[in-house]
Amino acid sequence: MKKKERIEDLSVYPILLLEDFFPHQLRHKFFRALFPIISLLLVLFVLLSFANFYIPKGGGEAPRILSLIAPRVEGLLLIFFAFWLVIYLLETFHRAVFFHNRAFRIRRSYKNAPEGEDVFYEMSSEVAGIFYHAKNGDVIESFFNSHIGPDVLVRCGILADDIRQFLKERSQVLQMDLEDLHRESIVDAVDFSLFLYKNYPDFSDFLFKRGIGEKDFTGAVKWATRVESEREFQERWWSRDNLKKIGTLGRDFSYGHTYMLDRYSSEVTIGGASPSSRELQWENEVLAVESALSKAKESNAIIVGDDGVGTMDVVSEFSYRIDTRQVPQVLQDKRVVIVDSNLIVATAKEKAILEEHLIRLLNEAVKAGNLILVFDHFTSFVQGARSLGTDVIDILNPYLLSPKLHIIVLAPTEEYHRILAPNGQMMTRFEVIQIKQPENNKVVSVLEDMAIVLENHYPVIFTYPAIVEVVEAAINYITEGVMPDKATDLLLEIPPYMGQKGKALIEKSDILDFIQFKTKIPVGEIRPEEKTKLENLEVELHKRIVGQNDAVVAISDAMRRSRSGVRDPQKPIGSFLFLGPTGVGKTETAKALASVYFDNEDKMSRLDMSEYQGEDALERLIGSFDLGKPGTLTMLVKNTPYGVLLLDEFEKTGPDVQNLFLQVLDEGFFSDMSGHRVSTKNLIFIATSNAGSDIMYDAIQHGENVHALRQYIIDQIISKGTLKPELINRFDGVILFSPLEKKDITEIARLMAEKLKKRLREEQSLNLIVNEALVQALVKEGQDPQFGGRPMARAVKNKIEKLIANKIISGVAKTGATVELTAEELGTEITIPAKKPYL
Amino acid sequence: MNLPSSKLTSLIEHYVIWHYGRAYVDIYNIWMNFVWFVFYFFSIGVLFNTLFQPWKRMGEEYPRGFAPAIALQTFIVNTLMRGVGFMVRVIVIAIGLSIASVVFALGLVVFALWTIMPVFFVALIVIGLTLLLFG
Numbered sequence: 001m002k003k004k005e006r007i008e009d010l011s012v013y014p015i016l017l018l019e020d021f022f023p024h025q026l027r028h029k030f031f032r033a034l035f036p037i038i039s040l041l042l043v044l045f046v047l048l049s050f051a052n053f054y055i056p057k058g059g060g061e062a063p064r065i066l067s068l069i070a071p072r073v074e075g076l077l078l079i080f081f082a083f084w085l086v087i088y089l090l091e092t093f094h095r096a097v098f099f100h101n102r103a104f105r106i107r108r109s110y111k112n113a114p115e116g117e118d119v120f121y122e123m124s125s126e127v128a129g130i131f132y133h134a135k136n137g138d139v140i141e142s143f144f145n146s147h148i149g150p151d152v153l154v155r156c157g158i159l160a161d162d163i164r165q166f167l168k169e170r171s172q173v174l175q176m177d178l179e180d181l182h183r184e185s186i187v188d189a190v191d192f193s194l195f196l197y198k199n200y201p202d203f204s205d206f207l208f209k210r211g212i213g214e215k216d217f218t219g220a221v222k223w224a225t226r227v228e229s230e231r232e233f234q235e236r237w238w239s240r241d242n243l244k245k246i247g248t249l250g251r252d253f254s255y256g257h258t259y260m261l262d263r264y265s266s267e268v269t270i271g272g273a274s275p276s277s278r279e280l281q282w283e284n285e286v287l288a289v290e291s292a293l294s295k296a297k298e299s300n301a302i303i304v305g306d307d308g309v310g311t312m313d314v315v316s317e318f319s320y321r322i323d324t325r326q327v328p329q330v331l332q333d334k335r336v337v338i339v340d341s342n343l344i345v346a347t348a349k350e351k352a353i354l355e356e357h358l359i360r361l362l363n364e365a366v367k368a369g370n371l372i373l374v375f376d377h378f379t380s381f382v383q384g385a386r387s388l389g390t391d392v393i394d395i396l397n398p399y400l401l402s403p404k405l406h407i408i409v410l411a412p413t414e415e416y417h418r419i420l421a422p423n424g425q426m427m428t429r430f431e432v433i434q435i436k437q438p439e440n441n442k443v444v445s446v447l448e449d450m451a452i453v454l455e456n457h458y459p460v461i462f463t464y465p466a467i468v469e470v471v472e473a474a475i476n477y478i479t480e481g482v483m484p485d486k487a488t489d490l491l492l493e494i495p496p497y498m499g500q501k502g503k504a505l506i507e508k509s510d511i512l513d514f515i516q517f518k519t520k521i522p523v524g525e526i527r528p529e530e531k532t533k534l535e536n537l538e539v540e541l542h543k544r545i546v547g548q549n550d551a552v553v554a555i556s557d558a559m560r561r562s563r564s565g566v567r568d569p570q571k572p573i574g575s576f577l578f579l580g581p582t583g584v585g586k587t588e589t590a591k592a593l594a595s596v597y598f599d600n601e602d603k604m605s606r607l608d609m610s611e612y613q614g615e616d617a618l619e620r621l622i623g624s625f626d627l628g629k630p631g632t633l634t635m636l637v638k639n640t641p642y643g644v645l646l647l648d649e650f651e652k653t654g655p656d657v658q659n660l661f662l663q664v665l666d667e668g669f670f671s672d673m674s675g676h677r678v679s680t681k682n683l684i685f686i687a688t689s690n691a692g693s694d695i696m697y698d699a700i701q702h703g704e705n706v707h708a709l710r711q712y713i714i715d716q717i718i719s720k721g722t723l724k725p726e727l728i729n730r731f732d733g734v735i736l737f738s739p740l741e742k743k744d745i746t747e748i749a750r751l752m753a754e755k756l757k758k759r760l761r762e763e764q765s766l767n768l769i770v771n772e773a774l775v776q777a778l779v780k781e782g783q784d785p786q787f788g789g790r791p792m793a794r795a796v797k798n799k800i801e802k803l804i805a806n807k808i809i810s811g812v813a814k815t816g817a818t819v820e821l822t823a824e825e826l827g828t829e830i831t832i833p834a835k836k837p838y839l
Numbered sequence: 840m841n842l843p844s845s846k847l848t849s850l851i852e853h854y855v856i857w858h859y860g861r862a863y864v865d866i867y868n869i870w871m872n873f874v875w876f877v878f879y880f881f882s883i884g885v886l887f888n889t890l891f892q893p894w895k896r897m898g899e900e901y902p903r904g905f906a907p908a909i910a911l912q913t914f915i916v917n918t919l920m921r922g923v924g925f926m927v928r929v930i931v932i933a934i935g936l937s938i939a940s941v942v943f944a945l946g947l948v949v950f951a952l953w954t955i956m957p958v959f960f961v962a963l964i965v966i967g968l969t970l971l972l973f974g
Contacts, residue, residue, distance in 0.1 A: 014853035017846055068974060075970030082963035089956065093854055096865055238869045243876040250882040250931045253924065254889040256896035333885070367896060 007132060007178060012101045012125040015094055016132045024094065027087055034084045041077040048073055098125050099236070123181060124188040137175035140196060140203060141167055148189045148224060155220035156212045157463035157507045170202045193221040211465065211508070220464035223448050230274050244324045251333050256368035258337075260361045264344050265337040268319040268374070277445040278317050281438055285314045286321065292431035293372065293406045294330050300400050300407040302378075304416045305435030306676070308485025311410045314435065315374050334406070338374045341381035351389040358395055366405045378409035379419045393426050400429035414674030418628070443471045443484040447491050458495035462506045469511040470494070476569060476681055477519050479641045493518070521642045521682055522563060534560050537597065544592040546747040547740065550707070551578060551589050554733045558684065559597055575665045575685040577650070577728065579713065580737025581693035583791070585748075590646045590686040603643030605636040609687075610652035618656040623673035634672045642682040650687035651722045658727050661687075665730040687731070691722045696739060706738040745792075749778035752792055756800060766804070766813055769820035774800070777826035799826070858956070866953060870946035877942055881935025886928045893920035894927060 007013060048070040055062050101122060123131075126148050134142035143149040144163050153163060174196070186192050197204050197217050207217055236242060258265075285303075292301040305311040319336040321327050327334075339361070348354035365371040375381055385392040399405050409430070411420055420426065438446075444467055451462040474487035481489070497514050498506055513524040522530060533540070537556040545552060558574030561567040567574075578586040594604035612621055623631035636645065647661075664670050668681040692713040696706050714734060718725045728734060740748070753775055757768040781799055782792025803821060807813035878884065898917040902909045952959065 008849075014850065014857070017850040017853065020846060021850060071970040071974045075967045075972075078963045078967030079971065082960055082967060085956075085960055085963070089858075090854075092862075093857055096857065096862060100861070100865075238872055240872055240875065243872060244879070246876075246880065248880055248882050250886050250928070253886065253895065253928060253931075254892045369896065 007128070010128050011122055012097060012128045015097050015125050016128060018090060018094055019129065019133075022090060024091075027091055027094075030087050031084075031091070034080060034087070038077065038080050038084060041073060041080060044073050045070075045077055095235075099232075101125055102232070123186065126189045127181065127186060127192045130192065131176065131178065131181060134176075136173075137177065138173050139176045140170075140174050140200065143192070143196065148193075148228065151224040151228070152189075152193055152217075152221050154461060154505075155224050155464045156207065156210070156217060157465065157505060158207070158210055158212070159505070162206075162210070166202075166206045170206075172202060174200045174203075189225050190221050194218060216465050216468070219444070219468065223464055223467075226276065226448070227452060230276065241324070247323065252335070252370070255333075255335075255370040256364065258361075258364045258368050258371070260357065261337065261339070261364050261368075261371070261373075264341075264347075264357070264361060265339045265373075268316050268336045268338060270316050270320050274449045275320075277442075277449050278313070278320075280445055281442045282310070282314050282317045285433060285435060286317050288431070288433045289314060289318050289408065290321075290327055290331065292433065293408075294328050295431075297401060297403050298429045299403065300409075300430045302416065302420065302430045302432050303408060303410050303435060304413055304432060305410075306412050306414075306482045308482045309435050309437055310484065311435050312376065314433075315408060315410070334370050334372050335368075336372045336374060336408075338376060341375050341377070342384065345381065345384040345388065348388070354385060354388055354390050355395060358390075358392070362396070362399050362405070366399065366402060369404055372406040372408060375407065375409045377411070379411045379415035382419060393423060397425070397429070400426075413676075414625075417625070417674070437483040440471050440475075443474075443487050444468060446484050447471065447487060450488060450491055454491070454495050458499060460495045460498055460504055460506055463508070465508040466506045466511050467491075469508045472569075473511055473515045473523075476679065477515050477521055477523065477641075479638055479679055482676075490514075519642065526563065530563075533597070534563060540596045541589070541592050544595070544751070545585050545589050546744045546751065548585050548589060548735075548737055551576070551586075551735045551737065554735055555589070555593055555684070555686075558732060559593075562684075569681065571668045572665060572680050573682060573684045574733075575731045576687070577723075577731045577734045578686060578688045578737055579690075579692050579717075579734060580688075581690055581696060581739055584737040584740055586686075586688040586737050587646065587648065590644050590688075593684065593686075594644045598643050603640060604646055605640050605643065606646045606648060607632065607636065608648050609657070610649040612657050613652055613654045615654075617654050618660060619673075621657060621660065622670060625673040629673075631672065633670070634678055637678050637680055637683065640683075641679070643684070645680075645683045645685050647685065647687040649689065651689040651691045651717070655724075658724055661685075662724075662727055662730060665727075685731075689717075689723070691717045691720075696736070700739055707736055710734075710736055745779050745783050746775065748792060749775045749782060752778060752782075752796055753800075756796055760804065760819075764808070765815045766808075767816075767818040768804070769818060771820060773823040773826055774821050777821075777823075858953075862953065863950070866946075866949060870942075870949070873942050874939055874946070877935060877939040881931055881938070883932055883935050883939075886932050890925060890928050891921050892924055893917060894924035897923075 007016070010016075048066065052063075052066055052070060055066065101124065126146060130139055130142045130146045130149075133145070144153070144167070150160075153159075184191070184195055186195055194217075197207070197214060204214075204217075207213075212220075233239075234242070289301050289303070293299045303311045303314055315336065315338075318327075322331060322334050322336065325332060344357055344361075345354060348357055362373075365373055382392050396407065400407060409420075413434075447467045447470055451467060455461055470491050471483075471487050474483065474490050478486045478490060480486070494506060494511065494514055497517070498504075498510060501510075503510065509525060516522055516524040526534070537559060538552050541552045541556065554576060555574060558567075558576075562573040578589065580586055590604055591601055595601045598604075607621075612618075619631070621631045621633040623629055623634050660670060664680050665685060669677045669679045672678050695709060695713050695716060699706050699709055713736065714728060717723055718728065750770070753768075753770045757770055760766040760768050777799065778792055778795055781795035800821065803825060804813065804819060807819060813819050897920045899913045901913050
């Protein structure tokens with residue numbers, strides 16, 4: 001291996017020298033300054049030449065002044081032009097060396113060269129510059145002052161002040177020589193930055209303290225360098241790749257006119273993403289389209305994917321490759337047009353016209369000889385035409401066989417399976433290309449490109465962790481839509497929001513703030529009132545729940561784990577199985593959580609699982625594909641993606657449904673009828689069951705401690721086959737709700753009475769006095785060893801509400817009155833006069 | 840900035856080697872890109888290959904069976920369309936080739952100018968100063 005032993009041997013050395021004498025910033029300044037000067041002198045020169053021509057020679061002052069000024073203007077013009085020329089030549093020299101080095105590195109990369117081959121070690125001009133300009137070998141300071149360093153750090157959210165502080169406070173100075181760079185195979189800025197990160201603890205600690213780990217740093221470095229090389233590519237406008245983009249003239253002379261088609265179609269447009277990220281994202285899909293359309297016959301494709309997943313992007317990229325002649329010979333000079341099928345149906349209005357227009361359009365396309373027709377939302381077209389009595393597939397069929405016409409249809413997944421896939425004949429004419437939701441790294445790359453576009457429109461700068469957070473937030477908190485569409489939509493909403501807040505640097509926390517603002521899911525910084533709520537969650541819950549301390553502590557802990565961000569983001573916030581007899585507060589606990597933490601009892605959705613035990617149980621939960629009906633669980637999760645989902649009488653459901661919940665609890669999502677993922681990551685699942693209640697009763701009657709029997713009860717439930725052991729293990733906690741004791745019942749009675757008092761005050765403007773007689777009456781009526789506290793609600797209704805209703809009807813309890821029920825009244829008698837109203 | 844004169848000498852040396860060395864290769868490559876682009880833009884190859892094809896595939900189908908009058912009529916129409924196609928293509932090819940020759944010639948000029956650039960620069964300064972100082 002030949003190494004360049006001295007910096008003077010590097011191919012970029014001339015650039016380094018040039019930067020010493022005449023730095024590029026200065027060159028650019030001169031360049032900008034000289035342009036108006038030369039223009040002005042040129043105008044003056046032309047004017048003076050005209051004047052010289054028209055003003056009569058001979059006497060007078062004017063010709064004399066003219067003859068004095070004109071040559072001097074001309075002289076200045078020539079001198080300034082000479083300066084401009086020198087700067088231009090130096091700039092060209094710089095670029096030539098730079099691009100030569102780059103091309104050389106790409107062609108004969110030190111790292112990519114085959115083993116055994118003689119390679120030359122070459123480093124990029126950025127790395128050489130950092131090394132060359134390092135004062136006393138201090139490469140880190142030089143990195144911060146380099147072209148790429150500040151870009152990388154800004155993408156990490158680190159500003160100039162932080163860097164200055166770091167340089168002042170660091171414990172050691174990292175010194176490197178050329179030999180170190182060789183040994184570490186440092187070729188470009190990416191290698192160099194990562195080397196710094198891994199080998200210079202001061203630097204990685206400095207980043208770590210600002211929340212930047214290795215993954216974020218690597219991402220930021222790659223983004224910054226990608227932007228730079230994208231810019232370099234654009235600068236080389238004379239390259240064939242760039243010149244090709246201008247297009248051509250005359251290629252369509254040999255192909256036919258399409259009058260009818262032009263009425264109903266539009267050309268494909270290219271989106272804002274950069275070529276490299278488009279290629280990264282759609283490479284496989286576009287190649288699949290190319291190979292489908294290159295076939296000798298039946299060269300058509302169905303691109304299946306939901307709205308927003310990028311089916312049209314694949315078409316755009318394919319069209320771009322045709323325009324830039326990157327496709328096989330058979331597809332060259334083809335023209336991709338998007339047929340507006342809705343317009344055809346809407347204009348035609350009746351079967352005969354629709355068919356006539358469609359056939360004429362297709363015939364024209366065949367005759368033209370170079371067309372690829374794209375039908376977006378093809379299934380809507382099929383259905384729309386069907387409503388007029390036309391079978392579009394039947395009409396298309398002969399054309400699908402023709403090698404002279406290619407057809408691409410786009411269809412959403414669900415409709416494709418329902419409408420197109422069953423048509424066997426049609427399916428043989430098409431190659432099916434499924435578009436899956438892209439991997440996260442591809443979405444990140446798309447968002448990086450979009451961020452650059454947004455940065456040109458708004459006074460904002462995105463950090464790399466913010467971009468990653470947008471992707472994660474879109475997956476975790478946005479339930480509607482598919483990736484990458486929901487991530488790009490989210491990104492678009494952020495700059496205007498940040499504009500309102502007057503902040504330019506968009507960091508991860510800003511994205512979380514925005515998510516909280518948009519979805520009301522608390523994910524941003526914990527605010528003081530929320531902090532108090534979280535810290536006192538047990539106290540708040542106990543205001544509504546009597547006893548059951550285990551349950552209260554478990555769900556409070558789950559909420560705190562979730563809110564602090566330490567929970568597993570791939571699972572629901574929490575999942576609990578509440579075991580215990582009826583009426584001991586299982587449902588009430590779920591309601592209390594919704595009310596206390598989520599501020600609204602409506603945030604609790606409820607599924608009575610005893611209704612889901614038949615064969616169609618699963619279908620009713622996740623939806624039926626054949627009937628096109630969405631499922632109950634799907635609807636509940638979509639309507640309340642953040643809250644509590646109560647699964648009542650969980651043990652009564654069938655094995656299929658239990659299997660579904662295995663996935664829901666473990667992976668935080670399930671797939672609905674059409675295969676769409678429905679996220680359950682922002683839900684807290686509470687499954688209740690009275691399995692094992694009999695054991696608890698026995699235990700209580702024998703004076704045993706119920707909680708000591710926890711494992712025994714669970715074993716019994718498993719051995720009886722009520723619930724599968726793996727399902728029980730999936731719950732974050734299995735909590736026993738012990739039967740209520742006398743003091744608990746009294747407490748519940750008091751709570752119930754207080755609740756009624758509150759309701760009467762708000763709705764009837766009555767002031768009910770909660771006295772001991774009332775509480776005891778409720779305890780007496782409402783206590784039932786079999787049903788726990790549940791009969792108490794009935795007692796409130798049957799006994800207390802009845803008494804008060806009678807008082808209202810008899811006119812005793814008027815608006816504003818205070819009502820007190822005595823022991824006597826609460827016994828057998830009904831009518832007792834009330835106190836006078838307060839005035 | 841205190842820079843040793845050896846560095847300046849080295850810079851000038853590198854520049855001169857580049858100016859009269861690899862720069863020619865670069866200019867040649869860029870020049871060829873432009874010539875290639877003119878051929879590409881005017882689709883000259885494609886137009887040559889399809890020189891006698893009808894304009895935009897316009898024309899009529901020959902009648903089935905024996906109908907000499909209609910067949911003759913169709914022949915005339917189709918020949919006309921081929922004629923139109925031929926004319927348009929020839930015009931575009933002619934324009935393309937003329938521009939390509941201009942680009943080719945400009946390339947030669949750039950080569951020549953590039954070669955005398957240092958002299959040209961000195962001349963600009965000398966003439967400029969003479970005019971400025973002596974009118």
